Amino acid sequence: MSAEPISRREVRAAARRRSDRRNALIAAVSTIVVIGGGVLLLTTRQGWPVVQETFFSPEAFRTSFPDILRGFWIDVKLFLAVEVLVLIASLGVAVLRSTRAPALFPFRLLAAVSTDLFRGIPTILVVYLIGFGIPALALPGVPNDPIILAAFALTLSYTAYVSEVFRAGIDSVHPGQRGAALAVGLSRAQAMRFVILPQAVRNVIPPLLNDFISLQKDVALVSVLGIVEAFRVAQIDAASTFNYTPLLAAASLYVIVTVPLSLFLDRMQKRDRGRRRLEEARR
Amino acid sequence: MTMPVLEIRGVTKAFDDKPVLQGIDLKVEEHTAVVMIGASGSGKSSLLRCINLLVDIDDGDILLDGEVVTDPTVxxxxxxxxxxxxxxxxxxxxxxxxxDQITLAPIKAHGIPKDEAVEEGRALLARFGLADRERDYPDQLSGGQQQRVALIRAIATRPRALLLDEITSALDPELVGEVLEVVRELKEGGMTMLIATHEMAFARDVADEVCFLHQGRVVERGLGRQMIEDPQEPETQKFLARMLATRAV
Incomplete structure (x- = not known):
């Protein structure tokens, strides 16, 4: 009896398929046991109905959610505005710090000092200081609107971080690029604008988005100024009913806006890794 | 005698007390190619970077069309x-x-109208066999194609002189030829060039003058064929023997 001749390639492929199937099965069983077991353990405890009522009450959710959503709109407007302001300001600071013109020295010094300063002060303190401190001066022509002051405070705090991200991006561009740009006759400013910055920005998009994810939830800090945004609304509701469902409702809203950004970031970094591997393989 | 395009007079340069150029004298006449050979670290690349003012020199002068360009006021x-x-x-x-790689400098640094720069860029790409590559990014090209694009980018600004810094050293051996072919063609077109290279056969063929650099000095200079095939100085002979041991001339 002679067996059908099977190539080594087919034998290996079959073995690989068997192993893949087994791994998938093990992962599925393990997931069901761990997650399912955890849920079962939690929901069968004696205190579970109390937990459910305190944190996941549908009724409390229904009553407070519309107000929380309205409050959240303030958060959204705030972080969108601050993101734009931070992008512009931090790019300006980063470029300024890489210039060499002697006339700009005081600005470079100011940028360096304020970056270190605002990175060192807790954001909540900056918000408080500006939100209450500036109106206390009663200066004519200076806005007293807490939302504008809050946006200003968040911009100051985040510009300190994001400008460092941009600066790292500028430093990450190979010095040969600047040499080549100057060698073809571009000025320093043109080399920065056309050659270095485009590469720098591309290099720092992941850490940049990371800072924005963090900003999208740090907007809740402006509640210390009495701005009735999502967290503040939820806090008021929770305090008057002793039910914490509104806080979870607010939390889920912050999550809803940050998770897509996180997923996008993950995908981008994965693609980047893939491209780098490809480049190395081609070398 | 006409004025040389490039003239190097007693140029010295040290990086942190480590001398890399120790009094270099060199002239590149119009429409000629001067080739510098020498071991890595002999100062060839440093000299080219000094000429382009990417690095400041310590002493001496560099003249472009008779003008001292190494003064801080320039x-x-x-x-x-x-x-x-x-x-x-x-x-x-x-x-x-x-x-865009090729038209960037003509448009931004030389103020040439965009249409004109694009037309000229396309003509250059066609002349060097890269017409079908104008929409590609550098990483879509082979090393040889990339270096040819870099050469075209350099000549697109119609320079007085072209400085070539070991432009084939990072290439796979089978890609060296296509790049050197472009340089030969530019030479025939009358381009003034100062070249640092490890390609001895190329040096012999293309150079009007070959200079051998050793420890930041020009140890020997002469016509291409004579320098490569019949060097006089012991250092030159040692260097060429080492090059011949690893490469076919």
Whole structure:
């Protein structure tokens, strides 16, 4: 009896398929046991109905959610505005710090000092200081609107971080690029604008988005100024009913806006890794 | 005698007390090619970077068309606009397509109208067999194609002289030929060039003068064939023997 001749390639492929199937099965069983077991353990405890009522009450959710959503709109407007302001300001600071013109020295010094300063002060303190401190001066022509002051405070705090991200991006561009740009006759400013910055920005998009994810939830800090945004609304509701469902409702809203950004970031970094591997393989 | 395009007079340069150029004298006449040979670290690349004012010299003068360009009062951008340089590692801009790569400097640094620069860029790409690559990014090209683009980028600004810094050293051996072919063609077209290279056969063929650099000094100079095939100085002979041991001339 002679067996059908099977190539080594087919034998290996079959073995690989068997192993893949087994791994998938093990992962599925393990997931069901761990997650399912955890849920079962939690929901069968004696205190579970109390937990459910305190944190996941549908009724409390229904009553407070519309107000929380309205409050959240303030958060959204705030972080969108601050993101734009931070992008512009931090790019300006980063470029300024890489210039060499002697006339700009005081600005470079100011940028360096304020970056270190605002990175060192807790954001909540900056918000408080500006939100209450500036109106206390009663200066004519200076806005007293807490939302504008809050946006200003968040911009100051985040510009300190994001400008460092941009600066790292500028430093990450190979010095040969600047040499080549100057060698073809571009000025320093043109080399920065056309050659270095485009590469720098591309290099720092992941850490940049990371800072924005963090900003999208740090907007809740402006509640210390009495701005009735999502967290503040939820806090008021929770305090008057002793039910914490509104806080979870607010939390889920912050999550809803940050998770897509996180997923996008993950995908981008994965693609980047893939491209780098490809480049190395081609070398 | 006419004035040389480039003249190097007693140039010295040290990095942190480590001398790299120790009094170099050199002239490049119009429409000629001067080739510098020598071991890595002999000062060839440093001299090219000094000429392009990417590095400041310590002592001596560098003259471009009779003008001392190494004075601190000279605007380096103006000097670099009349020179062009090609680097060992291409240094193409990775985010810029081939055609824009070539037209960027003519448009931004030389104020040439965009239509004109594009037309000229396309003509250059066609002349060097890269017409179908104008929409590509550098990483879509082979090393040889990238270096040819870098050469075209350099000559697109119509420089007075072309500085070539070991432009084939980072290439796979089978890609060296296509790049050197472009340089030969530029030489025939009358381009003034100062070249640092490890390709001895190329040096012999293309050079009007070959200079052997050793420890930041020109130890020997002469016509291409005579220098490569019949060097007089012991250092030159040692260097060429080492090169011959690893490469066919």
């Amino acid at each position: 605007d380096p951008q103006r000097v670099r606009r009349s020179l062009a340089m090609v680097f060992q590692h291409f240094n193409l801009f990775p985010h810029v397509r081939v055609l």
